[in-house]
Amino acid sequence: MKTHLNTIKKYIYRVLMILSAVYLVLRVVSIVLVKGFDFMIFSRTYEINLLNLAPSMDILMSTICFTVAFIYFDGLKRVVISFAAFLLFIYSVFMWFPMLIVSQSLTSIEDPSLTDNYAVHQVSHQGHLGEGVLYIAVYKEHYPLLYKRVTSESQRFSKKDDYKTVDSFEKNNYTISEDQKYLYYGKMKVPLK
The missing domain is CATH 3.10.20 (Ubiquitin-like (UB roll))
Incomplete structure (x- = not known):
């Protein structure tokens, strides 16, 4: 029973880490589209500029990544990945308010x-x-x-x-x-x- 529970926990941690990695890739792509090609990412269905959600999602995803990395990994991997996720979290927190100020509603x-x-x-x-x-x-x-x-x-x-x-x-x-x-x-x- 305990090994079955550990297997489920490891699976959940891996899924959350993969989700964090996918979010990071999507975030980099969105930054390239907005800054490099001058696009806005807007949903007509929900009437929302999706970049307005980015600062809050950055905080949420970096928190998930930091927590999962700290729990899942051991040794040096734990320190490096947790520290990188923590730095991303700190950056997201400091950038949250300025990014909300300059956001545009469409x-x-x-x-x-x-x-x-x-x-x-x-x-x-x-x-x-x-x-x-x-x-x-x-x-x-x-x-x-x-x-x-x-x-x-x-x-x-x-x-x-x-x-x-x-x-x-x-x-x-x-x-x-x-x-x-x-x-x-x-x-x-x-x-x-």
Whole structure:
């Protein structure tokens, strides 16, 4: 019975270590796609930028890897792998908050007239006296889950003069031009291509 239990524990540890290794490979691939090829990883189904989950998943996976490595391995392997996983955990904890600050939330553009899939990242900065800037970046789907920025647009506004534009921007009420080349938020015209 005890040997059977040990076999099950070793199997679970191996599965968790393999899961940690697969996650590490996926994380490196995602970093290369985002930094090297300027892609965003976005799920239209769940309406979430998957890179926003990465900092929290990094902490979880490095904790699992550290714990399993410390329990499963013996001798020098235990020290080296546990220490590497611990360093990854410390790095993940320190990078968690800054990565959440710079994360971008995307919203998919849902319109039956569009032939391609698009997502937008919207930011509005409002200054004093009701003036500010509206900024929007448009991303086009190139591969499943992979979006690349095609254009960005910013416009100064006065909330008093451009209330309709600001209101439609904040509520994400947009219209698509008939030729599918422009996205409109009130008076704000954003090219899609």
